[in-house]
Amino acid sequence: MTTVGLTVSAEDEPEALLARGLQLPPQPAALQALQMLALTENPEMRDVSEVIASDAALTAGLYRMARSPLFARPSPPQTVEQVVLLLGLPRTLALAQALCVQRAMAxxxxxxxxxxxxxxxxxxxxxxxxxxxxxxxxxxxxxxxxxxxxxxxxxxxxxxxxxxxxxxxxxxxxxxxxxxxxxxxxxxxxxxxxxxxxxxxxxxxxxxxxxxxxxxxxxxxxxxxxxxxxxxxxxxxxxxxxxxxxxxxxxxxxxxxxxxxxxxxxxxxxxxxxxxxxxxxxxxxx
The missing domain is CATH 1.10.3210.10 (Hypothetical protein af1432)
Incomplete structure (x- = not known):
C-alpha cells in the first residue's frame, strides 16, 4: 500500500495531521475542566467533585477504579468527593485521562x-x-x-x-x-x-x-x-x-x-x- 503525502513526524502539530487525514480526538469538556482545576493553587475538592459528577461515564469509571484491587481500601468510597480524597487530585486526573481516551476513540x-x-x-x-x-x-x-x-x-x-x-x-x-x-x-x-x-x-x-x-x-x-x-x-x-x-x-x-x-x-x-x-x-x- 502506498500513501502519498502522509509522512508524519513528532514535530507535526494536530492541524498538520488533519490535512493528512489523521484526526486526533478532542478531550471531553469535563476532562478539560479537571485539568484547569489541577493547575490552580489549592483547588476545592467540592469543585473537583462537581466537575467529575457532570460526566456520568467518568464518574462511573473513577468509582470502578477506586474500588479495584489496585486502589481499594477496606471501606470503599461512597461519594465522588470520597473518591477524589482517596485517590488525590494528581492520581484522579491521570486516571480520568486514561478513562477518557478510551471513550474518545471511534x-x-x-x-x-x-x-x-x-x-x-x-x-x-x-x-x-x-x-x-x-x-x-x-x-x-x-x-x-x-x-x-x-x-x-x-x-x-x-x-x-x-x-x-x-x-x-x-x-x-x-x-x-x-x-x-x-x-x-x-x-x-x-x-x-x-x-x-x-x-x-x-x-x-x-x-x-x-x-x-x-x-x-x-x-x-x-x-x-x-x-x-x-x-x-x-x-x-x-x-x-x-x-x-x-x-x-x-x-x-x-x-x-x-x-x-x-x-x-x-x-x-x-x-x-x-x-x-x-x-x-x-x-x-x-
Whole structure:
C-alpha cells in the first residue's frame, strides 16, 4: 500500500495531521475542566467533585477504579468527593485521562474492546512495576498507568484512517502478534508511537509521559532520566504481557541489558521484580 503525502513526524502539530487525514480526538469538556482545576493553587475538592459528577461515564469509571484491587481500601468510597480524597487530585486526573481516551476513540466496538483490554493489562503491569521497583522512585504508579493506557493509542487512530491497517500489519484477530512500527512506517509513512505522542501532547499529559509514549519501542538513547525509566517500565510491561499471553514480540524488541540500565536494577532484582509483579497481576485478573 502506498500513501502519498502522509509522512508524519513528532514535530507535526494536530492541524498538520488533519490535512493528512489523521484526526486526533478532542478531550471531553469535563476532562478539560479537571485539568484547569489541577493547575490552580489549592483547588476545592467540592469543585473537583462537581466537575467529575457532570460526566456520568467518568464518574462511573473513577468509582470502578477506586474500588479495584489496585486502589481499594477496606471501606470503599461512597461519594465522588470520597473518591477524589482517596485517590488525590494528581492520581484522579491521570486516571480520568486514561478513562477518557478510551471513550474518545471511534471504530469497530469489538476490535476496540480487544485493544483496550490489552492496553489496560499493560497499564496495570506498568503500575505494579513502578510500585515494586527497588530504589528511589522517579515514576509514580499513576504516571506509569497513564503511559500504559496511552502507549499504543496511535493504533486505533491509524485503524480509523486506514481500513486495511490490521490486515497490512498482520495483527488481524490479535492472536499472537502486535503492531510493529517498522511495518507501519513502510506501509503508511507514520507509526503509532509518533501519533500516540502527538495525542498525549494534545491532551496535555506530562511531557515525560508523552515522551515515553514516543520512545516506547526505541532501543537507543532516551532524552531524560525519568523518561528513560518510564520507557523501561513500559517495555518490561509489554514483555511480561507478551509472555503471559504467548504473543510474538518483534525481533530484537526485548533487550534485558538495556532494561536493567533504564530501570537501574541488577539481574537478580529484575527476577524478583518480575515475580512480584506477575503474582499481583494474577490477583487483579481473578
Amino acid at each position: 471504530g469497530d466496538a469489538r476490535v476496540l474492546a480487544r485493544f483496550w483490554a490489552r492496553s489496560t493489562a499493560i497499564a496495570q503491569l506498568a503500575m505494579l512495576i513502578a510500585a515494586h521497583l527497588p530504589g528511589a522512585r522517579r515514576v509514580s504508579g499513576e504516571q506509569a498507568y497513564l503511559a500504559g493506557m496511552f502507549h499504543d493509542c496511535g493504533v486505533p487512530i491509524l485503524m480509523q484512517r486506514f481500513p486495511a491497517y490490521c490486515r497490512t500489519t498482520g495483527i488481524e484477530g490479535y492472536v499472537n502478534k502486535w503492531a510493529d512500527i517498522r511495518t507501519e512506517d513502510r506501509a503508511f509513512s507514520c507509526d503509532h508511537a509518533v501519533i500516540g505522542f502527538l495525542l498525549a501532547r494534545h491532551w496535555r499529559l506530562p511531557d515525560f509521559v508523552a515522551q515515553a509514549v514516543r520512545f516506547h519501542h526505541e532501543g537507543g538513547c532516551i532524552p531524560s532520566r525519568p523518561t528513560s525509566m518510564l520507557v523501561g517500565i513500559l517495555q518490561l510491561s509489554m514483555h511480561l504481557y507478551a509472555r503471559e499471553m504467548d504473543l510474538t514480540e518483534p525481533s530484537g524488541e526485548y533487550d534485558e541489558g538495556l532494561l536493567l540500565e533504564r530501570l537501574e536494577i541488577s539481574a537478580n532484582e529484575m527476577n524478583e521484580l518480575c515475580e512480584q509483579v506477575i503474582e499481583h497481576f494474577h490477583v487483579l485478573e481473578r
